[in-house]
Amino acid sequence: MDANNLALNWRRSLLDLLDEWIFAALDRHARCQGWEIRRPAPFIRVYRNPAVGRCRACAGEGFDDRGLCRACLGSGRGRP
Numbered sequence: 001m002d003a004n005n006l007a008l009n010w011r012r013s014l015l016d017l018l019d020e021w022i023f024a025a026l027d028r029h030a031r032c033q034g035w036e037i038r039r040p041a042p043f044i045r046v047y048r049n050p051a052v053g054r055c056r057a058c059a060g061e062g063f064d065d066r067g068l069c070r071a072c073l074g075s076g077r078g079r080p
Contacts, residue, residue: 019043053078 054060057071
């Protein structure tokens with residue numbers, strides 16, 4: 001392993017630890033509530049309460065190809 005790879009791996013490890021530390025309390029709370037947690041990228045979390053139904057048009061994201069989802073008005077939740 002050369003010095004560049006070693007430095008890159010060290011930075012990634014440090015960023016992963018920082019990411020976990022920053023979100024530790026929020027993730028713990030979400031798990032206690034039974035929520036789903038997604039990590040689409042470093043320093044980004046998506047929390048979802050499975051008790052609230054997802055909008056079928058945008059799959060719960062709140063936006064689609066055209067922008068803000070018109071079916072749920074950007075909430076990501078399906079209408080009753």
